[in-house]
Amino acid sequence: MRSAALAGLPAASAERPAPPALWRRFPSRTATFCLVELQKLSHDRTELFTRAVQPVLWLVIFGQTFSRIHAIPTGSTSYLDFLAPGIIAQSGLFVAIFYGIQIIWERDAGVLNKLLVTPTPRAALILGKGFSAGIRALAQVVVVLVVSAILGVALTVNPLKIVATFVIVMLGSAFFACLSMSIAGIVLKRDRLMGIGQMITMPLFFASNALYPLAVMPAWLRALSKVNPLTYEVNALRGLLIGTPANYPVDFAVLIAFVIAGVTTASLLIGRLAR
Amino acid sequence: MTEPAAVDVRGLRHRFGDHVAVDGIDLQVLPGEVFGLLGPNGAGKTTTIRVLNTLLPAQEGDVFVFGHDVRRSQTAVRRLLGYVPQQLSIEAALTGRENVSWFARLFDVPRRERRARVDEALGSMGLLDAADRLAGTYSGGMVRRLELAQALVNQPALLVLDEPTVGLDPVARGSVWEHVERMRLTTGMTVLVTTHYMEEADAMCDRVAMMHLGTIRVVGQPEELRRALGPGATLEDVFRRETGNTLDGEEIGKGGLREIRRTRRTAGRVG
Numbered sequence: 001m002r003s004a005a006l007a008g009l010p011a012a013s014a015e016r017p018a019p020p021a022l023w024r025r026f027p028s029r030t031a032t033f034c035l036v037e038l039q040k041l042s043h044d045r046t047e048l049f050t051r052a053v054q055p056v057l058w059l060v061i062f063g064q065t066f067s068r069i070h071a072i073p074t075g076s077t078s079y080l081d082f083l084a085p086g087i088i089a090q091s092g093l094f095v096a097i098f099y100g101i102q103i104i105w106e107r108d109a110g111v112l113n114k115l116l117v118t119p120t121p122r123a124a125l126i127l128g129k130g131f132s133a134g135i136r137a138l139a140q141v142v143v144v145l146v147v148s149a150i151l152g153v154a155l156t157v158n159p160l161k162i163v164a165t166f167v168i169v170m171l172g173s174a175f176f177a178c179l180s181m182s183i184a185g186i187v188l189k190r191d192r193l194m195g196i197g198q199m200i201t202m203p204l205f206f207a208s209n210a211l212y213p214l215a216v217m218p219a220w221l222r223a224l225s226k227v228n229p230l231t232y233e234v235n236a237l238r239g240l241l242i243g244t245p246a247n248y249p250v251d252f253a254v255l256i257a258f259v260i261a262g263v264t265t266a267s268l269l270i271g272r273l274a275r
Numbered sequence: 276m277t278e279p280a281a282v283d284v285r286g287l288r289h290r291f292g293d294h295v296a297v298d299g300i301d302l303q304v305l306p307g308e309v310f311g312l313l314g315p316n317g318a319g320k321t322t323t324i325r326v327l328n329t330l331l332p333a334q335e336g337d338v339f340v341f342g343h344d345v346r347r348s349q350t351a352v353r354r355l356l357g358y359v360p361q362q363l364s365i366e367a368a369l370t371g372r373e374n375v376s377w378f379a380r381l382f383d384v385p386r387r388e389r390r391a392r393v394d395e396a397l398g399s400m401g402l403l404d405a406a407d408r409l410a411g412t413y414s415g416g417m418v419r420r421l422e423l424a425q426a427l428v429n430q431p432a433l434l435v436l437d438e439p440t441v442g443l444d445p446v447a448r449g450s451v452w453e454h455v456e457r458m459r460l461t462t463g464m465t466v467l468v469t470t471h472y473m474e475e476a477d478a479m480c481d482r483v484a485m486m487h488l489g490t491i492r493v494v495g496q497p498e499e500l501r502r503a504l505g506p507g508a509t510l511e512d513v514f515r516r517e518t519g520n521t522l523d524g525e526e527i528g529k530g531g532l533r534e535i536r537r538t539r540r541t542a543g544r545v546g
Contacts, residue, residue: 016351016355019354020383040366110362111366114359117328117356118378274331275331
């Protein structure tokens, strides 16, 4: 090699054509990360089945039992119908809240450093990872929808509403994945992230309307649920899937605002993992 | 107008808390050369590389890559780089082709050229036959070659290799270098490599810089450095004279547990 260089070979050009505009690069990069996630899932589908067990158990055991004892007042809606959208949101939360562990694993394996050295805007990397978590959650949504239909939940058959359901789950999962990646950027270690993830998952879940209506909550818990994005996700899902009243503009706006805040925060913190 | 250096480092200093990892170094890598940054764990090689590839901020001093300031023009710098980190950094759950295609997308390789460029990168590393196998089934040497294919799909002007042969058996090490050399001959790209294998640096690098405890002790062509020390001298002898230390890392308490752990983990995974 030494002789080749000394022989005066031409050096590779450092000239590059202008990069695509940011408005084209950003969605293209985000879509690339989603595609990679789909490719990974296509090679190993076991996770789809193993992760589907927990939400199915919630529906079949918790849902059916509480339907019978009528312990939770849900008006004219059966408790199983009321619960199904909550379990869908919960599935997305449980997938996404530990997504930071994957980022730490990628840091340890050197993959994250390689990604950060590409001309990918950090926000696009984070949003792509967030939506990747959403893609994993969508697979569970399909399972929950099928099981719910089998259990007799009165689900919508409107394809537009089903698509909107997927969009809501993607947004919710993207936010919780961003939250997890932000925590990863602060704590830097897998064990700490596991602990924090476990610490915040249940409060997020219980301080929402996933299992019971806001009306039955004590005032302090209701106040907490108002700032919990899971509440807005469940609201929208319930409206779309079983037709309960929902304020879609507010639900969508709140989720989008949380995603923007989550992407911004995680983008600022992700560089800490590379140091 | 003179062509800018591939890498131009002036007065670079970098601290981690109280520990000075890089202590005011100056360094120039010329376009088209293979430049070796040598030294034991903790010498400051990886920190230097991380500053020039924009992973770490330049705290003090200036760093330019083909004339682009790493502080002000990060995206321009990244578009010129191919980077292979010390760890085995492939996605085991994807095929070899998907791994390379992923990076082709991230580097804006146009869609109409993408498939050909991915095949070209895989072919240049001798991986076309294994391209559709999951990367998790590759041997250590194949993984390194796949990483090189990922780095080359961008047709980088500067290829940065951080300990590319650590943990590989001699045959795989030879194979990695053979493929890098072939790419170098074909494309004329600049290669910046860190290693603590002196015999590899001697055989492969146009020039080397020896780093120790954050400073550069000597820069030159391996042959010049050996000749200056006397007949029969090796590059390792030169290193001993310049640093008064061995390569085994007796003073490597300063090298950091994390870096040693990473090296061992990489060695374990390829072994």
